Amino acid sequence: MSSMEQQPEPAPELYRPGRWIALSVLVLAVLLVAIDATVLGLATPFLSEDLEPTGTQLLWIGDVYSFVIAGLLVSMGSLGDRIGRKKLLLCGATAFGAVSVLNAYANTPEMMILARALLGVAGATLMPSTLALIRNLFHDARERSLAIGIWGAMASAGAAVGPVVGGFLLEHFWWGSVFLINVPVMAVLVVVGIKMIPESKNPAPGPWDLLSVALSLVGMIGVVYAIKELAAHGGSWEVALSGLGGLALLIWFVRRQFRLPAPLLDMRLFHHRGFSGAVLADLLTILGLSGLVFFLSQFLQLVQGRGPLEAGLAELPAAVGAVTAGLLAGTTARRYSVRVVVTGGLAGIGLSLAAVSAVHKDTAYPLIGALLLVVGVGAGFAFTVTSDVILSSVPKEHAGSASAVSETAYELGAALGIALLGSIVTGVYQGFNAPAGTPPDIAAAAHESLGGAVEAAEALPEPEATTLVSAAQDAFVDGLGAASAIGAVVLMATAVAAWFLLRGQELEEGIVHD
Structure with a gap:
């Protein structure tokens, strides 16, 4: 193989001792950020009842975290390249744990929005640092693909662990407890990371502009x-x-x-067609998925009447599919090509979202579980391979910036997805009319959100309460269907674009020489 014919680097550099232990510490950060993103959706009904946010405030609570991360990732990725990715990761982990306490004890919607924004600042230091450190820990391309697969699998596992752990906590404690789980895990990351993670940075970074x-x-x-x-x-x-x-x-x-002689983001990265195609695929895929993920927990709890833990367990097939596909993605892409795996994954998600648009209040769980499994498999294949393409397209000195671009696409897609698709759900929902005779104050509360309708209905006699909640549930499901249909169109269009943009793109074989 041609790459093996080049002058080899010393063995300790090619296969750094302790790299797998270091990876296990890095993915703790990914696990926590993923848990924090998914657990909020499960806690939303409880948070709504306690803090009484308006529909707009509820959307801000859901997406301000991603807004701030999206705005800061490029800057933080570049900062890590300059001051050291390990240093930035450990500082961010410490801040993430501290701000999680503020989230847990927020007592007004405004304070919760501020706390989520501050958590986004801390989160922006974590994600690009983890991927960039993986790029510098693993110099063998196949090992790096497996490491990225594990990284992606842990992000998916966080999406699974979040609802299950969150469901358990919500059934035994108040909603703020779902944020306090961040504190001990971040403490472990800092203590172990100080010893096990090697420092890396750009040797000639230039000033931070x-x-x-x-x-x-x-x-x-x-x-x-x-x-x-x-x-x-x-x-x-x-x-x-x-x-x-x-x-x-x-x-x-x-x-x-x-x-700039030393830019914050080297725009020449986008001249690489594979890099640009992978970034676009990430952004549009998350845009199509995020609205569904944000509202699915509410559907399972407030429409189908499941408890928090049961709702969390019901979402497990997506994570199981994503973890499995993520671990197999590198091998599969080398066998069938990058564009076949990415396009197939995106098309699978799109078809599943199209099926979700036909879901109704009484849809049996096996169908929902099967659709979530397909979504998970598609996402696991697509995200793992595109992350590998993005990292392998750049020299390791710019790994932080490349990782930041990848994560910015992810977080911006999440923010836009919750904003656009979430607003579609909210807009369709707010078009419903409360049954005749409903007191104006109760009708106004029900009009704000489905959680508000369920809570307001408790003040009505049983027949009127049932009628009001049923009408609100129907409106919510109509909104979810409309958002899923639009998400499906976005995903199928992204699959077509990926087929052309990733033409000829292949994952590296053997040892990476920079």
């Missing part, structure tokens, strides 16, 4: 906020100014990167 940091953060949040508000409430001068202003700042950011 603070103007670029501000441009990327404010520009990204401005654009995402405008899209969210446009989807939820329609156009206005405020929305137009936010969107156009954010877009102008992002254009300024891109132009500035081309001029």
Whole structure:
């Protein structure tokens, strides 16, 4: 094999001792961030009852975490390249644990939104650091594919562990307990990571450009906020100014990167067609999926009447499929090609979402479980292979920036998905009319959210309460169906785009020489 004919590096560099132990510590961070994202959906009905947020505030609680992460990932990935990825990871882990306590004890919707935003700042330091460190720990391409598969599998496992652990906690403790689980795990990460994770950074990074940091953060949040508000409430001068202003700042950011001798983000990375195709696939896939994931827990609990733990267990097939596919993705892509595996995974998710659009209140669980399994397998194949393509497309000195681009696509897709698809669910839901004779205050509460309808109905006599809740559930399911149908269209279009953009792209074989 041609790569093996090159002058080999010393064995300790090719196969670093302790690299698998270091990987096990790194994926703890991934596990926690994934748990934190999924457990919130399960806690939403309890949080709604306690904090009484409006429908808009509830969406902000759900997506401000992703908004802030999306705005800061590029800056944090570049910062890790400069000051050291291990140092940034350990600082971020410490902050993540501390801010989790603030989330747990938030007592107003506004405080919860602020706490989630601060958690996003801490989370932005974790994700690019983990992938970049994997890029520098594993120099054998097949080992690195397996390591990325494990990384992706643990993210999926977090999606599974979150609902199950969260369901157990919610049935025995108050909703804030789902955030406190972050504290001991982050403590383990810091203590073990200090000893086991090797430091790595760009040997000649140049200065960290603070103007670029501000441009990327404010520009990204401005654009995402405008899209969210446009989807939820329609156009206005405020929305137009936010969107156009954010877009102008992002254009300024891109132009500035081309001029800087040491840019925050090397825009030349996007000249690689495989890199650009993988990033686009990540963004649009998560956009199509995230709205479904955010509202599925509410469907299982508030529409089908499952308890929190049962709802968490009901979502396990997606994680089982994702974990299995993630571990097999590298081998499968080398056998059948990158574009076959990615396109097939995306098409599978799209077809499943199309089927979800036909789900109704009384749909039996075996069908829901089968659809979730297919979604998990598709996501496991697609995300693992695209992550491998993104990392293998760049020199290891720029691993932090490349990882940040990958994670930015993921988080921006999640934010946009919850904003756009979530707003579709909310918009369709709020179109329902409370039954005649419902007191105005109860009708107004029911109009805000499904959780509000269930809580408000408790003040009504049994027949009227049942009628109100049933009407609200029907409206919620209609909204979920509409969002799933749009998500399916997005996924199928992404599958077609991936087929062309990833043409000729293959995973590396053997040892990686940088």
